[in-house]
Amino acid sequence: MRKLLNTLYVTTPDKYLSLDGENVVVLSGGQEAGRVPLHNLEGIVTFGYTGASPALMGYCAQKGISLHFLSKSGRFLAEVCGDPRGNVTLRKTQYRISEDNSAGIKIAKNMIIGKVYNSRWVLERATRDHPDRVDVKRLKEASAFLRGTLDKIVKCGDMDELRGLEGSAAGRYFEVFDQLILQDKKNFFFRSRNKRPPLDNVNALLSFVYTLLANMSSAALSSAGLDPYVGFLHRDRPGRASLALDLMEEMRPVMGDRFVLTLINRKVISADDFVRKENGAVFLNDEGRRRLIAAWQEKKQEKIQHPFLEEKMQWGLIPHIQAKLLARLLRDDIDQYPPFMWK
Numbered sequence: 001m002r003k004l005l006n007t008l009y010v011t012t013p014d015k016y017l018s019l020d021g022e023n024v025v026v027l028s029g030g031q032e033a034g035r036v037p038l039h040n041l042e043g044i045v046t047f048g049y050t051g052a053s054p055a056l057m058g059y060c061a062q063k064g065i066s067l068h069f070l071s072k073s074g075r076f077l078a079e080v081c082g083d084p085r086g087n088v089t090l091r092k093t094q095y096r097i098s099e100d101n102s103a104g105i106k107i108a109k110n111m112i113i114g115k116v117y118n119s120r121w122v123l124e125r126a127t128r129d130h131p132d133r134v135d136v137k138r139l140k141e142a143s144a145f146l147r148g149t150l151d152k153i154v155k156c157g158d159m160d161e162l163r164g165l166e167g168s169a170a171g172r173y174f175e176v177f178d179q180l181i182l183q184d185k186k187n188f189f190f191r192s193r194n195k196r197p198p199l200d201n202v203n204a205l206l207s208f209v210y211t212l213l214a215n216m217s218s219a220a221l222s223s224a225g226l227d228p229y230v231g232f233l234h235r236d237r238p239g240r241a242s243l244a245l246d247l248m249e250e251m252r253p254v255m256g257d258r259f260v261l262t263l264i265n266r267k268v269i270s271a272d273d274f275v276r277k278e279n280g281a282v283f284l285n286d287e288g289r290r291r292l293i294a295a296w297q298e299k300k301q302e303k304i305q306h307p308f309l310e311e312k313m314q315w316g317l318i319p320h321i322q323a324k325l326l327a328r329l330l331r332d333d334i335d336q337y338p339p340f341m342w343k
Contacts, residue, residue: 007297008036011289013048019056041065043219045212047289052080066219070211079215081222090225093330094243097232101159104232107246107329107337111233112166113153114250114339119173120146121343122253126180134179142176145169163233166249173253180261187271188264197281201274204282205260205292210248212296213256216316218244220323226330247322254342255315259299268295308338 008024010017016027024044026034038059043066046052052067060067061082069077097103123143127136149169156162170193178190181202190202198204218228218241231242233249248256263269273288284292300316309321322340329337 007043007045008041009293009297010044010046010048011293012286014050015046015048016050017044017046017052017056019053019059024056038063038065043068043215045070045215047071064223066215066222068215068219070215079218087225090327090330091227094226095230097330098230098236105157105159105162107326108159108162108233109153109156110337110339111246111249112162112169113150114341115166115252116146116150116153116169117339117341118250118253119169119257120150122180122258123173123176130182133182135176138176139179142172145172159233166233177257182265183267184264184271197277197279198283199280200282201271202260202264204274204284205263205269206256208284208289208292209256209260209296210252212293213248213251213319214241214244217241217248217251217319217323220319221247221326223320224323224327226323226327247319247326250322250339250341251318254340255299255318259296262299263292263295268292304342307341307343 010026012028014028015033018025018027020035022038023035024038024041025032026036044060045068047070049071051069057067057080059065061080064082067080069079071077097107120143123139123146126134127139127143146169149165149172153162153165156165174190174193181188181190188201191200193206194200194203195207198207221228221243226243228241228244230236231244231246234240234242234245236242269288269291273284273291274282275285276282300314302315303312304315304318305312306318306321308325313321318340325334326337328334
């Protein structure tokens with residue numbers, strides 16, 4: 001099992017990253033604001049446009065340390081990659097399956113089964129934990145719809161049909177998502193999923209967390225020897241990590257949505273942590289990003305039992321384990337891809 005090391009998040013946009021020996025140095029206005037030994041790091045995520053030195057980028061590429069550049073709002077901009085890891089046979093198998101819908105749908109179906117299953121249990125957990133604060137009848141109806149969709153997905157044999165089933169399940173799930181928000185309904189409400197840009201506080205949180213999860217998934221796939229940009233469900237598009245988007249589908253409800261709900265319901269994030277632009281776009285401010293990332297790092301360290309491996313591990317390892325299982329499938333070491341199914 002791969003050991004989960006730390007990720008360095010640089011949240012203020014005016015910081016520049018450089019290399020000094022075996023350390024990453026964070027500079028602000030030309031002055032050193034901090035330094036971290038690189039041997040302690042698995043990844044670096046920086047928000048803003050100031051950048052990093054070529055020496056640091058080269059070192060990270062050589063040592064296999066992921067270096068991701070995000071905008072201030074959390075939108076993915078670029079990443080630094082070294083030589084492709086993994087053997088060519090594995091990637092050739094991945095490319096071949098991505099062009100064969102009859103083969104690719106077998107993997108995509110299991111990933112979406114994981115997503116819908118986990119979405120259903122997010123709703124079921126709410127009815128169990130907060131029966132006096134949620135509309136149990138509405139949540140149970142939505143859960144039943146998702147259960148019926150799972151049966152249809154199992155029988156599905158067409159990729160476009162699968163995308164349609166996934167879309168209808170997501171729509172039904174998000175119809176009742178506002179029920180799961182239990183605090184400060186004046187400032188935290190959910191009417192519909194909107195993005196590019198997000199138009200309210202909850203969508204701003206979801207978009208930001210999904211970006212972090214996508215970056216984790218991309219790094220996990222690369223470390224497993226796979227190409228994050230060639231997927232099975234998500235169509236190829238220049239600059240889009242389609243396989244990372246595929247892989248994170250099953251983790252969205254439990255690692256993304258439940259985390260956002262925890263931030264709101266435990267009052268980790270408040271209305272003061274957001275900024276609204278003239279065009280109506282809503283983003284986390286610097287303090288909001290710091291609060292969220294601190295909580296995200298804590299969440300990644302929490303332990304959970306993996307349902308397939310039946311081993312205790314940190315939440316932060318889940319994308320890496322799922323990427324390894326996908327690679328094992330492509331090598332014919334296992335018969336089918338086992339999605340992460342939480343309960």
